[in-house]
Amino acid sequence: MPEHQRGEQNVQQQNCGLNRPEVEDFLYLEADHLDQWALDEWLGLWSESGELSYQVAPTGEDDPGSLESSSTMFLISDNRYRLEQRIVRMKKNSFHAEYVRSRTRHMYGHVRIIHQDARQAGVQFNASVYRTKGSETVIYPSLVRATLARTPGGLRLVKKRVELDLYCLATMGALTILL
Amino acid sequence: MDKCYKSRFLNINPAEKTFLVHRDAYRDPEVFALEQKKVLHKSWIALAHEAEIAKPGDFITRTVVGKDLVLNRDRNGVVRGFYNSCRHRGAAVCRDRGGNSKSFVCPYHGWVYRDDGVLVSTGSPEADAAFPDGFCDGRTTLLSVPNLQQYAGFYFVNFDPDAQSLESFLGGAADCLQMISEHSAVGMEVISGVHEYEINANYKLLCENSYDGYHLSSVHASYVEYLVETMKGSGMELKPVGAARSFGHGHACFEIAIKAGRAVAQWIPSMGEKVREEVEAKREEVIARVGEERGNVICDTHRNMVIFPNSVINDQQSVLVRSIVPTAYNRMMVRAWTLGPIDESDTLREIRLDNMLSFLGPGGFATPDDVAMLELCQRAYEATDVEWNDFSKGFSAEEITREGAEADLYDELQMRAYWLEWDRMMNA
Incomplete structure (x- = not known):
């Protein structure tokens, strides 16, 4: 079983006391940072301890949930270092692909807590991200699997994995926004 | 080339050391229609790697230069390239991106093609009986692409019946x-x-x-x-x-x-x-x-x-x-x-x-x-x-x-x- 699904089978023994409204509040803040292009603030929502993972699985796959970035070519698979470097790059004037930045609207729904232990919780939600560039708007529908950790500073992202429903990246083919 | 060369698309001046390309080559829909015929359909186009069709029965579907194709390895190990279209009404005989199959079945009237492209059934014995004798005995096949060749494991297609060999094209x-x-x-x-x-x-x-x-x-x-x-x-x-x-x-x-x-x-x-x-x-x-x-x-x-x-x-x-x-x-x-x-x-x-x-x-x-x-x-x-x-x-x-x-x-x-x-x- 892929690592990101493993926790779903766990029997809940102890948990970190997360409930859905709390998760939703966190996710809405996360979405808001992205829509505002508040990239440093968004990065600040990630856990500072341990390894983190931000991934977008490849399009056109029948069962994206079964894929691992170690053996499949993903669209994005960032660890902490590369995610930080991605943000560095996204803020530069030489980030030509978003020289006129896309406007985005992240819509999250069907938020569920799949499992939780004493430290962290696995959550799953549907996302529709609207992206407007020039006169065109496209939608990225997806299932997102995330891991949230309870830390002294509040909830933090440990993993965010986006599984797009798209057959391919058609209009606006370059994925230069954060999903 | 010592002299100037000028065509609709190129303007080359060796003395001035200039080499110009006309933007109509990128922006004119009529030029695009013409280059499909004269360039894209007369050149070798990379299609796949042999590893994608390693075992008998393996197939993939691909679109290249405007053509929908099926590439497969038949039960005898022969690699074949077909147009993805039934000879009856034309529907695609293969709707998956890839897989392994001994036959391709048209979803419209149920024509069945063996993995070597030969039609073996028109849907039922009754339907077979209504077609001319021998219709399903090898005389009807999926249409093969004109040229399919590989070099170092890379398969290429060429839609020009008079194409030179892939190896001489690659140089x-x-x-x-x-x-x-x-x-x-x-x-x-x-x-x-x-x-x-x-x-x-x-x-x-x-x-x-x-x-x-x-x-x-x-x-x-x-x-x-x-x-x-x-x-x-x-x-x-x-x-x-x-x-x-x-x-x-x-x-x-x-x-x-x-x-x-x-x-x-x-x-x-x-x-x-x-x-x-x-x-x-x-x-x-x-x-x-x-x-x-x-x-x-x-x-x-x-x-x-x-x-x-x-x-x-x-x-x-x-x-x-x-x-x-x-x-x-x-x-x-x-x-x-x-x-x-x-x-x-x-x-x-x-x-x-x-x-x-x-x-x-x-x-x-x-x-x-x-x-x-x-x-x-x-x-x-x-x-x-x-x-x-x-x-x-x-x-x-x-x-x-x-x-x-x-x-x-x-x-x-x-x-x-x-x-x-x-x-x-x-x-x-």
Whole structure:
């Protein structure tokens, strides 16, 4: 079983006391940072301890949930270092692909807590991200699997994995926004 | 070529050292219709790698240059290419992207084709009886593509019945494919996961961009800064050095030695100390097998190659094949897939993918900026009255007639080679 699904089978023994409204509040803040292009603030929502993972699985796959970035070519698979470097790059004037930045609207729904232990919780939600560039708007529908950790500073992202429903990246083919 | 040359598309002046290409080649829908017939349907187009159809019954469906195809290996091991259309009413006989099957069944009236393309049933014994005698005994088959050939494991199609052989078409480009096949003693495989994305630009703009050394320091400034950052404190330097090379028939590449890291086989600090030994062992394996000189070229240099007119094969952080499907004069679909050695360890495979994703692909640190440039160019071709693009950088007239011409990495020899072949075919 892929690592990101493993926790779903766990029997809940102890948990970190997360409930859905709390998760939703966190996710809405996360979405808001992205829509505002508040990239440093968004990065600040990630856990500072341990390894983190931000991934977008490849399009056109029948069962994206079964894929691992170690053996499949993903669209994005960032660890902490590369995610930080991605943000560095996204803020530069030489980030030509978003020289006129896309406007985005992240819509999250069907938020569920799949499992939780004493430290962290696995959550799953549907996302529709609207992206407007020039006169065109496209939608990225997806299932997102995330891991949230309870830390002294509040909830933090440990993993965010986006599984797009798209057959391919058609209009606006370059994925230069954060999903 | 000493004299000036002028066609509808090219304006070459050897004395002035100028080489210009008319923008109608990118912006005129009628030119696109004409080049489909004269260039795209008369050239060898990269279709797949043999690893995708390794076992009898394996099949894949692909669209190339506007044609829907099925490629399979039949029960006797013969590799076949068919148009994906039933001979009855025309519906696609295969709707999956790939799989393994002994037959193809048309969903409309149930015609069944064996994996060698022969029709064996029209849906039922009653239906068979209503067709002429022998209808299902070999006289009806799926239509095969006119030409299907492979070189070093890469399958190509050509829709021109009079096409020259693939090997003679490839010329000097063949060795670049051969070198890829030498990454492993036991062969290469196609790694799961495909990047498929559209670009609003003429397909030739992506070909030009794929082996354009000149744009690295401007468009990819932020990627180069990232690479420099990963090398901090290691004592290593980026130092790209290399050359552009033309192979004849419009094919060309640039070969560049840059410390960007390769699973076959160049270790860089961002891969981590843990794998250093393994990457270096792989390097020794390659050198022991193919010799030191060739082994060093394989392990230390990136080759970005365009096989005229639309197959981009980049041998870099990983082997990335970009099959470009031109869908309109100002639009293309890119299907990018990657190859690795069959016998690659899980660790090196992970490093290969990780290293490649940092640079390439629609979510990488480089490709999106390229896409942005191509779309800016296309927009201007259509929305301004400027007529000519300039390809004069490093131009000397003698390169036109010289077999295997070489130039500085940052010159535009490779694109001129492309345009000369394109112009020749358009005027044929």
